[in-house]
Amino acid sequence: MRIPVVKIGAAALLASSTSAQLYPGQSALNHTCQLQKPLLSCPSSDPSKVDSCCVETFGGLLLTTQFWNTYTGGETEGQLLPKDTFTLHGLWPDFCNGTYTQYCDLTRQYDPIPSPNTTTGLPNGTFVPPYNGSNIGTFLEPFGRYDLLEYMNAYWVAWRQDNPGFWAHEFSKHATCFSTFNIPCYGPQYRLHEDVVDFFETAIKYYKRFPTFKWLEEAEITPSNKTGYTYATIRDVLFENHGGVPFIGCNGPRYNTTAAGRAANSTDSGFTALSEIWYYEYAYGRPQEGNTIPTSAAPTYLTNCAKAPGAINYYQRSNGSERVPSVPY
Ligand SMILES: *[C@@H]1O[C@H](CO)[C@@H](O)[C@H](O)[C@H]1NC(C)=O
Ligand SMILES: *[C@@H]1O[C@H](CO)[C@@H](O)[C@H](O)[C@H]1NC(C)=O
Ligand SMILES: *[C@@H]1O[C@H](CO)[C@@H](O)[C@H](O)[C@H]1NC(C)=O
Ligand SMILES: *[C@@H]1O[C@H](CO)[C@@H](O)[C@H](O)[C@H]1NC(C)=O
Ligand SMILES: *[C@@H]1O[C@H](CO)[C@@H](O)[C@H](O)[C@H]1NC(C)=O
Ligand SMILES: *[C@@H]1O[C@H](CO)[C@@H](O)[C@H](O)[C@H]1NC(C)=O
Ligand SMILES: *[C@@H]1O[C@H](CO)[C@@H](O)[C@H](O)[C@H]1NC(C)=O
Ligand SMILES: *[C@@H]1O[C@H](CO)[C@@H](O)[C@H](O)[C@H]1NC(C)=O
Numbered sequence: 001m002r003i004p005v006v007k008i009g010a011a012a013l014l015a016s017s018t019s020a021q022l023y024p025g026q027s028a029l030n031h032t033c034q035l036q037k038p039l040l041s042c043p044s045s046d047p048s049k050v051d052s053c054c055v056e057t058f059g060g061l062l063l064t065t066q067f068w069n070t071y072t073g074g075e076t077e078g079q080l081l082p083k084d085t086f087t088l089h090g091l092w093p094d095f096c097n098g099t100y101t102q103y104c105d106l107t108r109q110y111d112p113i114p115s116p117n118t119t120t121g122l123p124n125g126t127f128v129p130p131y132n133g134s135n136i137g138t139f140l141e142p143f144g145r146y147d148l149l150e151y152m153n154a155y156w157v158a159w160r161q162d163n164p165g166f167w168a169h170e171f172s173k174h175a176t177c178f179s180t181f182n183i184p185c186y187g188p189q190y191r192l193h194e195d196v197v198d199f200f201e202t203a204i205k206y207y208k209r210f211p212t213f214k215w216l217e218e219a220e221i222t223p224s225n226k227t228g229y230t231y232a233t234i235r236d237v238l239f240e241n242h243g244g245v246p247f248i249g250c251n252g253p254r255y256n257t258t259a260a261g262r263a264a265n266s267t268d269s270g271f272t273a274l275s276e277i278w279y280y281e282y283a284y285g286r287p288q289e290g291n292t293i294p295t296s297a298a299p300t301y302l303t304n305c306a307k308a309p310g311a312i313n314y315y316q317r318s319n320g321s322e323r324v325p326s327v328p329y
């Protein structure tokens with residue numbers, strides 16, 4: 001289950017500071033990961049005993065998340081979905097027990113619409129101030145990474161929000177909760193926003209490994225506004241390709257409220273429109289290196305989709321909402 005928890009433990013252990021950073025007071029020296037053992041991220045290691053820049057000690061359960069949307073809401077501004085491809089949602093660091101926290105370093109708060117609006121999602125959590133500076137896409141320009149920006153605009157496409165606002169949300173809510181993307185990890189010559197570039201590249205590295213559309217297509221599961229698909233079929237195809245059982249997310253009406261569900265007197269109240277896939281992994285050493293092993297989503301939260309035969313709609317995109325991407329996947 002994705003239950004957010006109040007952040008305590010490791011951060012409190014290293015320093016007692018009011019600044020909302022993962023490991024306040026961490027040194028920028030001596031993070032040569034080549035000299036460290038690339039330990040597995042789960043079960044997590046004690047950050048006082050290993051270099052948390054070289055081993056993920058905070059959020060060791062990595063989730064590569066992808067969306068299937070049928071439109072963006074930004075079509076008139078040219079914000080279109082990549083044809084025949086799921087879009088990148090993010091790369092999330094859950095705790096090894098499946099809970100998670102968010103907005104771990106408010107000095108790197110670039111999200112214009114923080115959601116939730118406090119660090120805990122509770123009224124007594126620390127307020128996350130909405131960001132109002134230059135959009136996060138502009139951070140790539142001093143690095144000359146226009147190719148990265150083009151790729152992100154092709155495949156990391158937001159739903160009912162502008163793309164940079166969404167990338168900033170993913171960075172500030174999730175990337176700041178990885179130990180290995182902490183600023184001291186980049187050494188004393190850290191360049192402003194180097195961590196942002198590193199995170200975007202890493203999220204793409206994982207995204208490219210899991211070509212959901214292609215995997216489903218190879219099993220003759222393709223978008224259709226006529227045919228429904230069965231949860232177990234989709235799950236098995238993705239499991240065979242990835243090696244772990246991913247979380248499969250749906251939205252839309254509940255099956256028991258649809259014409260088909262009512263006709264069958266179904267008690268299956270799962271949702272019926274395929275919308276998201278989350279792949280789970282553990283990493284050896286820095287997640288940036290991509291040396292991972294697959295694992296499965298928690299057995300208690302494998303899907304919120306309907307399980308009745310043929311109950312899942314994998315909808316075709318709306319006319320005018322997709323394009324052939326300008327750069328290869
Ligand atoms: C960095 O490594 C050097 C050489 O091992 C050592 O002398 C120094 O104390 C270390 N500094 C920190 C902050 O770890
Ligand atoms: C899960 O792990 C985190 C981090 O170690 C810890 O803070 C939290 O209390 C744990 N939650 C449960 C339900 O065990
Ligand atoms: C957070 O959002 C909720 C719901 O919109 C609102 O009621 C609350 O006042 C907000 N909290 C803060 C700290 O802004
Ligand atoms: C914040 O609120 C939650 C739920 O209302 C409560 O369980 C928790 O103890 C509160 N935390 C603090 C620090 O007051
Ligand atoms: C922009 O955000 C900063 C930091 O949260 C805040 O101090 C400032 O008032 C904001 N400016 C506007 C125009 O909202
Ligand atoms: C569908 O199932 C949900 C959850 O069990 C239930 O609350 C709802 O009343 C059901 N709706 C119909 C139309 O059966
Ligand atoms: C559904 O329930 C109704 C009323 O109880 C019954 O008449 C009908 O035969 C049932 N349909 C199916 C497919 O079981
Ligand atoms: C397919 O159905 C979805 C959901 O109703 C709709 O949003 C989309 O526009 C449809 N696509 C086409 C090509 O008709």
Ligand SMILES: *[C@@H]1O[C@H](CO)[C@@H](O)[C@H](O)[C@H]1NC(C)=O
Nearest residue numbers: 070225316317318319320321
């Ligand atoms: C989308 O375009 C196709 C082919 O031109 C057409 O058959 C279909 O009715 C359109 N769908 C919608 C929702 O406009």
